[in-house]
Amino acid sequence: MSGWFPFHGGLKTVRHKTESNQQPIRSAALPKHVTVPLRQHIGAIAKPVVQVGERVLKGQMIGQPDGYVSAAVHAPTSGVVAAVDQQAVPHPSGLPDWCVTIESDGEDRWIEREPVDYRRLHPSALRNVLRSAGIVGLGGAAFPSAVKLNLSGHCERLDTLILNGAECEPWITCDDRLMRERAAEIIAGLRVMAQLLEPREVLIGIEDDKPEAIAAMAAACAGSGYAVRPVPARYPSGSVKQLVKLLTGKETPVDGLPVDAGVQCFNVATAYTVHRAIDRGEPVLSRIVTVTGHIRQPQNLEVLLGTSVAELIAQSGGYRDGVRRLIMGGPLMGFALHDDRVPVTKATNCILAASAAELAPEQPVMPCIRCGACADACPAELLPQQLYWHARAKEFDKAQDYHLFSCIECGCCSYVCPSRIPLVQYYRYAKNEIWALEKEKEKAELARQRHQARLERLEREKREREAKLRQKAPPRPAATAEKSPIEDAVARAKASAPPPETAVVTDSRDS
Ligand code: SF4
Ligand code: SF4
Structure with a gap:
């Protein structure tokens, strides 16, 4: 099979490839x-x-x-x-x-x-x-x-x-x-x-x-x-x-x-x-x-891992005036760096020094007008505005019902939104909150399991101690049945009777 199969949504972006791809590595x-x-x-x-x-x-x-x-x-x-x-x-x-x-x-x-x-x-x-x-x-x-x-x-x-x-x-x-x-x-x-x-x-x-x-x-x-x-x-x-x-x-x-x-x-x-x-x-x-x-x-x-971003910028002639943000990765899926002293890692494919021209113009965020442009652009075929509502309202279960974790954070929805809502930031926030909650749940479950295991261990040790004590103790005499006063008297009489060899044999004829 040759050719290709189109996916839903996506964007035709303005390309800036020739700025960097004209020279050999x-x-x-x-x-x-x-x-x-x-x-x-x-x-x-x-x-x-x-x-x-x-x-x-x-x-x-x-x-x-x-x-x-x-x-x-x-x-x-x-x-x-x-x-x-x-x-x-x-x-x-x-x-x-x-x-x-x-x-x-x-x-x-x-x-x-x-x-x-x-x-x-x-x-x-x-x-x-x-x-x-x-x-x-x-x-x-x-x-x-x-x-x-x-x-x-x-x-x-x-x-x-x-x-x-x-x-x-x-x-x-x-x-x-x-x-x-x-x-x-x-x-x-x-x-x-x-x-x-x-x-x-x-x-x-x-x-x-x-x-x-x-x-x-x-x-x-x-x-x-x-x-x-x-x-x-x-x-x-x-x-x-x-x-x-x-x-x-x-x-x-x-x-x-x-x-x-x-x-x-x-x-x-x-x-x-x-x-x-x-x-x-x-x-x-x-x-x-x-x-x-x-x-x-x-x-x-071609960069050794661990080299600082600042060194790469210096080896590329340095910043021009007007850099507003340093982005690792592309402008759509990348993230802003807080500091250019951070090192290059295996995941670092791009360092973009962005001026105002490379960034979306700063405009006030407006309310969602339910235009549906975000859903049209979403390559994952999600409903971005629904995800946004639920993430904003901290209704994380509902956001998951709308497949929050199928969102690839491509930014297409934010890019086309006429109300300039930073939609992806809401999805990242919701995912982080859910992960944090999951971690808390895991911790609580782990603590519960540990507590249960401790109780079981204490109970087992108690049983083992008791078993050892039983093994060490002398055998207890068999329990004697309670005797009646008459039986007691007979027993005492028997005990005080002379031994058989000294017993006086009596004969009624001698009396
Ligand atoms: S594109 Fe923006 S304004 Fe339009 S429905 Fe989506 S979130 Fe709302
Ligand atoms: S960021 Fe997520 S919700 Fe927005 S278009 Fe991309 S996949 Fe869809």
Whole structure:
């Protein structure tokens, strides 16, 4: 099957790709220090395995995965561990998180690296290699890839493996440049993924405004059986459920995952890191970041993780006058940074320095006029105004009835709303509240279970103590039946009678 299947809603956005995609990818300068967050992925934070003062080599593991849904973290360069503490990290909350800071020794000295003969590995061993290499989705979600490369519990046989090169956010071009310049390496990584998933077909979705990337990827795919499928440049075609619909016509189940419909999807940059892990023995230490907007030299930089955003801006010529906001990710799905000293992480695909021209004009929020424009634009086919009412009224159960968690926070509804209601902010608020309530519930349930377990333990210990006491005590005499006074008298008489051998034998004849 070729062609594509349209999804509901979406936007035709004004593109700002040429600002940054005209130059080849440049390597960013080696920073003096890197601050590497131990949580750069969805799931449990990695456990630090280095101490302050320890020397580390480039590629050495500094944080090990903690549990199934977690990812390893590695030293992006060689040097000395200067701190293991909480630092500012890029997150919408602005809260700090645990990081390992490494003072670079300037040598950038590697650990021993060896390619992996993946064709001979058992699937679980191969997944472990990828897990130890810290591979997560680089499209922004940062979900550990080893988990997604295991189908068990979802479907028996995968119909379609999709490689996502759509890159629909209007300012981001890092995947475009990566596909143009390193297509063969991306396809090498894709082969590894295909070996694990054994899909019936492999499709590569790329928006049709990237002809050079389409040509490069098609050339790299020659003879592989993989198919490059251009899709219309319509936001949010790069969102997973929308790309699945575009390429396969399949709807992802509400509140479900594409894999439940027999489709799995990875970003092109993730496939590239798989290639580096397998063919070069290199864990994830860097990524391509689009640095763009109101700066002097927009470009794509290959950046060591842990490098500060301020350094990237400086290496891109610095800010131009009039920057109003710094955004990580695109203007539609990204979030504002509180500080440019935060480090680049695996999820950082773009830094946008936005002036007033790049931001929506500030206008007063007006009441909802029930025009329905938001519902028309919603690619998830939700009812955004209903979600808004319920989120605003803190009716979280009702918001969930309207599938709040199917909202991909694409921002299409806010973009088209004539009343300028910041709808997505309400959905994020409602989701955070629900998660917080769920956590409270879990805590209360855990406390209840602990209390119950303690009561049971105390009861068991009491029973055991009593059983031991019974074992130690001398056997109690058998209970004697109560005797009547006559029986008592007879017994006493018997007891006071002389022993038989001294008894006087009387004969009535002698008296
Ligand atoms: S687009 Fe805005 S004004 Fe129109 S129905 Fe939706 S929330 Fe209300
Ligand atoms: S942000 Fe959510 S509700 Fe709004 S258009 Fe996107 S998916 Fe729909």
